[in-house]
Amino acid sequence: MPSVAAGAEPRPRRKALPADREPIIRLEGASLVYGGPQGVVALMDANLRIDAGELVAVVGPSGCGKSSLLKLVSGLHPARSGSVVVAGRPVTGPLKICGMAFQNAMLLPWRTTIGNVLLPLEIVDSHAARFRRHRAEYEAQARELLATVGLAGFEDKYPWQLSGGMQQRASLCRALIHSPELLLLDEPFASLDPFTREELWDVVQDLWLERRPTVVLVTHDLREAVYLADTVYVISPRPGRVLSRTTIDLPRPRRLADTYKPQFIDVSHALREQIATGARP
Amino acid sequence: MNVLLTRRLLPWSTTVGLLVLWQLVCVVLRVDTFILPSPLEVSRSLVQNTGLIMVNALQTLMTTVAGFALGVAAGMALGLLLGTSRTVYDGLYPVMIGFNSIPKVAIVPVLVIWFGIGTVPAILTAFVTAAFPIVVNVATGLATIEPEWQDVLRVLGARKWQILMKIGIPRALPYFFASLKVAITLAFVGSVVAETVAANAGIGFLMMTASGRFDVPLVFAGLVVVGAMGILMYEVFARLERRLTFWAIRSGDLIT
Numbered sequence: 001m002p003s004v005a006a007g008a009e010p011r012p013r014r015k016a017l018p019a020d021r022e023p024i025i026r027l028e029g030a031s032l033v034y035g036g037p038q039g040v041v042a043l044m045d046a047n048l049r050i051d052a053g054e055l056v057a058v059v060g061p062s063g064c065g066k067s068s069l070l071k072l073v074s075g076l077h078p079a080r081s082g083s084v085v086v087a088g089r090p091v092t093g094p095l096k097i098c099g100m101a102f103q104n105a106m107l108l109p110w111r112t113t114i115g116n117v118l119l120p121l122e123i124v125d126s127h128a129a130r131f132r133r134h135r136a137e138y139e140a141q142a143r144e145l146l147a148t149v150g151l152a153g154f155e156d157k158y159p160w161q162l163s164g165g166m167q168q169r170a171s172l173c174r175a176l177i178h179s180p181e182l183l184l185l186d187e188p189f190a191s192l193d194p195f196t197r198e199e200l201w202d203v204v205q206d207l208w209l210e211r212r213p214t215v216v217l218v219t220h221d222l223r224e225a226v227y228l229a230d231t232v233y234v235i236s237p238r239p240g241r242v243l244s245r246t247t248i249d250l251p252r253p254r255r256l257a258d259t260y261k262p263q264f265i266d267v268s269h270a271l272r273e274q275i276a277t278g279a280r281p
Numbered sequence: 282m283n284v285l286l287t288r289r290l291l292p293w294s295t296t297v298g299l300l301v302l303w304q305l306v307c308v309v310l311r312v313d314t315f316i317l318p319s320p321l322e323v324s325r326s327l328v329q330n331t332g333l334i335m336v337n338a339l340q341t342l343m344t345t346v347a348g349f350a351l352g353v354a355a356g357m358a359l360g361l362l363l364g365t366s367r368t369v370y371d372g373l374y375p376v377m378i379g380f381n382s383i384p385k386v387a388i389v390p391v392l393v394i395w396f397g398i399g400t401v402p403a404i405l406t407a408f409v410t411a412a413f414p415i416v417v418n419v420a421t422g423l424a425t426i427e428p429e430w431q432d433v434l435r436v437l438g439a440r441k442w443q444i445l446m447k448i449g450i451p452r453a454l455p456y457f458f459a460s461l462k463v464a465i466t467l468a469f470v471g472s473v474v475a476e477t478v479a480a481n482a483g484i485g486f487l488m489m490t491a492s493g494r495f496d497v498p499l500v501f502a503g504l505v506v507v508g509a510m511g512i513l514m515y516e517v518f519a520r521l522e523r524r525l526t527f528w529a530i531r532s533g534d535l536i537t
């Protein structure tokens with residue numbers, strides 16, 4: 001479970017992987033089109049390489065195809081052309097190693113908050129059998145996780161009894177509960193206030209430092225991208241193309257005070273500039 | 282007066298109001314009992330024939346519930362099939378519409394040929410009348426699941442039956458319960474219709490014989506009893522619905 005102790009021990013930065021090592025996610029010329037031949041081209045000719053254990057942020061203007069990129073990687077939507085390879089296999093359908101927080105919380109209204117959080121455990125093979133026998137243990141884990149995002153006391157409420165931001169936090173817990181190898185987060189902090197958001201950055205960062213899943217984080221917040229990511233991809237307006245790849249070489253664990261340091265601010269500005277120029281025709 | 286109490290009392294006051302109106306019409310216009318007996322005459326008949334009515338009402342109730350239960354079982358099964366398989370849906374739906382368009386009285390003679398006069402045709406008529414709305418609702422509930430909710434499970438690598446169990450069925454439940462309320466009242470229509478034609482017991486049969494003896498108050502008493510049983514059963518399923526699908530009926534208010 002996530003340790004959220006404020007002073008989580010600084011861990012040595014992951015050694016750079018040898019260049020020839022197979023990345024966990026590899027997109028080559030991948031395009032995603034909604035609808036028939038005249039459909040909407042959401043993503044065009046995308047090339048990406050994401051290493052195992054990397055924390056990647058994807059930024060770009062609204063409607064540029066960020067959520068679509070996640071659909072491609074998770075196997076929820078097939079590529080129209082090009083190739084998508086995850087964990088060494090071409091993606092042909094939904095994977096079994098994903099945890100995903102959707103842009104809309106998409107909690108099930110007939111389940112309580114904790115019931116929603118436990119849902120992946122009922123599905124994912126590696127947990128399902130154990131979950132049935134050790135329900136109490138898992139439930140305690142889920143409660144702990146909900147507490148780390150500030151939802152203690154709301155476990156037994158229904159989603160429609162929670163605020164939008166609370167639903168989003170519960171949805172984040174649902175993505176994390178089964179410790180997925182590949183974590184796909186679609187603007188998970190979008191409807192939160194700045195303070196809660198920054199607290200959750202640290203929750204995610206600590207959890208990532210502890211378990212080292214591969215994370216793809218979609219966000220509109222450049223500070224968030226720079227704060228959390230190893231690598232930031234910028235996507236152009238529709239039809240989305242990968243415009244640039246920026247490595248963020250700031251030491252970890254990063255702390256909020258770091259966001260006011262010149263190095264941090266410079267990187268954020270450089271990214272902003274890229275998005276602004278990319279948006280121009 | 283408090284709003285909740287008003288809402289509780291409203292159905293009763295409406296009923297009493299209509300009865301008073303009916304009585305007034307009969308008295309003021311001096312309507313013949315053979316045309317339209319007054320509520321007082323009907324209730325007199327109800328009291329006089331309590332035993333007779335009870336026996337037949339019980340018969341009708343059993344018949345209806347039996348047919349309804351069959352309808353629920355078949356309706357759910359068929360609805361599940363229709364709601365989860367495009368092929369079955371496309372193939373079967375038009376046929377079902379056609380079948381449902383046949384007036385149910387019209388199939389009673391066929392049932393009599395197959396099963397003879399008695400309880401069986403009434404049960405089967407109740408069954409076929411009740412099944413249709415259940416099939417349609419269950420199928421609709423399943424077929425209109427938001428793809429985004431399915432994605433929540435699909436992204437975890439869920440199989441089709443898991444999506445059905447975790448999302449399809451809970452999501453279809455409100456539709457299912459809504460259809461039960463309609464189906465139980467339709468089951469009464471089916472069983473009583475069949476009883477009037479092809480039975481030797483039940484409220485429908487009682488009304489038919491009473492009408493043969495020109496005992497019009499008893500005919501009306503039969504109608505009242507069927508109506509009352511319908512309301513009672515409807516209420517049972519409405520409560521069940523409120524209890525089991527509370528998450529779908531949150532406000533308790535209609536669109537204002």
Ligand SMILES: Nc1ncnc2c1ncn2[C@@H]1O[C@H](COP(=O)(O)OP(=O)(O)OP(=O)(O)O)[C@@H](O)[C@H]1O
Pocket residue numbers: 034035040041042061062063064065066067068069103238
């Ligand atoms: N289910 C769909 N059917 C058809 N078109 C779609 C669908 N989903 C997205 N699109 C189109 O694909 C394009 C990219 O959408 P996508 O959701 O990937 O954008 P996004 O980058 O996530 O935007 P935002 O930041 O606003 O969430 C949009 O132009 C949208 O109109």
Ligand SMILES: [Mg+2]
Pocket residue numbers: 066067068103186
């Ligand atoms: Mg999006």
